[in-house]
Amino acid sequence: MSSFFEKLDNLDDRIVYLFVAIVVLIPLFKPMQLPLAPSQMSEDAFEAIDKLAPGSIIFLMTDLGPGNMAELLPQLVVIHKHAMSKGLRTIYASTGPESPPFLRALAEDWQDEFPCEYGKDTIVLPFKAGAESLIVQIGQNFRGLYDKDDFGTSLSSLELWQDISDVKDVDLAISLCAGDLFRWVVRHIQAPKGVPTIVACTAVITTFVAPFYSSGQFVGIISGLGGAADYEFMAGIPGEGVSGMDAQSLGHIALLALIALGNISGLLTKKEEPAA
Amino acid sequence: MNFDFQIWVAAFFTLAIFSYLVKDNAIFEFAEHTFIGFSAAHFFVEGYHNINAMAVAPLKEGQMSWIIPIIVGLLLYTRYLPRNISWIARFPMAMMVSIASAAQIRGTLHAEFVNQIAATAKLNIMELDDLVFLIGVLTVTSYFLFIRRVRESPAVKVTGTLGRYFLMTAFGASLGTTVMGRFSLLIGRFQFIFGEWLNLL
Numbered sequence: 001m002s003s004f005f006e007k008l009d010n011l012d013d014r015i016v017y018l019f020v021a022i023v024v025l026i027p028l029f030k031p032m033q034l035p036l037a038p039s040q041m042s043e044d045a046f047e048a049i050d051k052l053a054p055g056s057i058i059f060l061m062t063d064l065g066p067g068n069m070a071e072l073l074p075q076l077v078v079i080h081k082h083a084m085s086k087g088l089r090t091i092y093a094s095t096g097p098e099s100p101p102f103l104r105a106l107a108e109d110w111q112d113e114f115p116c117e118y119g120k121d122t123i124v125l126p127f128k129a130g131a132e133s134l135i136v137q138i139g140q141n142f143r144g145l146y147d148k149d150d151f152g153t154s155l156s157s158l159e160l161w162q163d164i165s166d167v168k169d170v171d172l173a174i175s176l177c178a179g180d181l182f183r184w185v186v187r188h189i190q191a192p193k194g195v196p197t198i199v200a201c202t203a204v205i206t207t208f209v210a211p212f213y214s215s216g217q218f219v220g221i222i223s224g225l226g227g228a229a230d231y232e233f234m235a236g237i238p239g240e241g242v243s244g245m246d247a248q249s250l251g252h253i254a255l256l257a258l259i260a261l262g263n264i265s266g267l268l269t270k271k272e273e274p275a276a
Numbered sequence: 277m278n279f280d281f282q283i284w285v286a287a288f289f290t291l292a293i294f295s296y297l298v299k300d301n302a303i304f305e306f307a308e309h310t311f312i313g314f315s316a317a318h319f320f321v322e323g324y325h326n327i328n329a330m331a332v333a334p335l336k337e338g339q340m341s342w343i344i345p346i347i348v349g350l351l352l353y354t355r356y357l358p359r360n361i362s363w364i365a366r367f368p369m370a371m372m373v374s375i376a377s378a379a380q381i382r383g384t385l386h387a388e389f390v391n392q393i394a395a396t397a398k399l400n401i402m403e404l405d406d407l408v409f410l411i412g413v414l415t416v417t418s419y420f421l422f423i424r425r426v427r428e429s430p431a432v433k434v435t436g437t438l439g440r441y442f443l444m445t446a447f448g449a450s451l452g453t454t455v456m457g458r459f460s461l462l463i464g465r466f467q468f469i470f471g472e473w474l475n476l477l
Binding site: 013014017020021024025028029069070071097126127128129132133136183184186187188190191192202203204205206207211212214215216217223224225226240243244247248251252255 | 298319329375376380382383388395396409449450454455456457459461462463464470471476477
């Protein structure tokens with residue numbers, strides 16, 4: 001037995017990588033449809049959008065980019081589809097320079113599935129630099145900050161923009177982020193303006209977002225690919241989130257097994273070491 | 277298999293980066309250097325576009341007040357000039373630091389300090405979740421008491437130790453979500469290689 005753990009101790013890293021890759025690939029080729037149990041914070045986020053009356057306005061700010069799209073894009077897509085299916089109106093704004101192409105695609109890619117009229121049901125605002133000071137400006141002078149949309153059209157000619165005079169006019173704010181955007185939103189929009197806010201974020205930052213959910217400042221959290229899968233499941237709109245969850249679950253089980261084996265091996269080999 | 281040139285380029289670089297898992301090699305280094313070069317170029321172009329769209333274009337339209345941030349921005353580069361001029365760069369730097377600090381402090385005090393304390397004060401300790409939360413807050417806070425006499429008292433030693441366990445649990449949760457995030461990235465790349473590129477999924 002001890003020789004097995006000794007071998008495990010000296011195992012080549014590459015064998016671990018290969019093992020993890022195989023475990024993740026199997027469910028991608030042969031989906032197992034493991035049962036999904038949405039988390040409470042995902043349910044709260046879904047409810048916050050689902051209970052909005054048709055015509056309500058959602059304002060989504062994002063720093064989405066290629067580096068975080070594996071987690072944030074499935075969230076963005078399912079939120080957009082859900083909002084359009086319920087007759088909600090959406091305003092998208094980029095706080096990251098790489099976000100606009102993703103947002104522009106939203107207004108165009110799902111027209112057949114969930115028809116929406118640009119300018120009436122959805123608007124894409126252009127990227128503006130400034131990071132936190134941009135969110136300060138959105139909180140103080142939302143209408144004055146933007147004069148054209150991301151396609152160069154004057155906002156005053158767009159029907160949806162006529163219903164906005166202040167950020168308080170939106171019914172729900174969403175921070176779709178991989179960084180500090182959620183902090184800026186809670187500081188300058190949620191707390192001073194009292195706008196109900198949910199956060200859709202990468203899994204890595206969930207533990208930093210969670211205290212604001214526990215305190216009731218954020219209504220809900222959609223966390224990583226798992227959160228996207230929860231949302232797709234509840235909305236009945238299957239997408240990339242659900243399709244990746246089998247692989248995610250098996251990957252986690254594999255990792256747990258490896259951690260357990262590594263610790264057992266560490267304990268046993270430590271005991272067998274001669275006293276100094 | 278998808279024969280789109282862009283997909284092939286993306287697939288090549290994905291595999292090149294993955295090749296590092298086997299061994300450091302020239303293809304990986306080529307991909308790494310290309311990525312750094314592209315990133316630098318991308319942010320240079322983005323910066324140029326931002327300055328053009330947000331400052332130069334409004335200036336051309338007659339909004340003369342934009343001349344002020346442009347000049348203040350340019351002053352940052354005086355640090356590369358001789359010492360008798362380079363001190364001027366401290367002014368725009370001071371402006372940026374002070375504006376950022378003011379924005380942060382103003383928002384943080386209310387949203388991240390007062391509201392968080394208020395929410396903790398409203399906890400219902402008859403519920404297990406809230407009770408554990410409250411014990412966590414108090415014991416973790418006691419772990420960060422640095423007055424020597426207080427820190428060495430037996431009661432604070434016990435609460436501090438408990439606080440340390442709460443902290444370790446929080447770090448564990450953080451690592452767990454990080455692992456989840458990394459798996460999502462791996463799955464995204466596999467879906468790209470075997471789905472979008474090879475059409476096998």
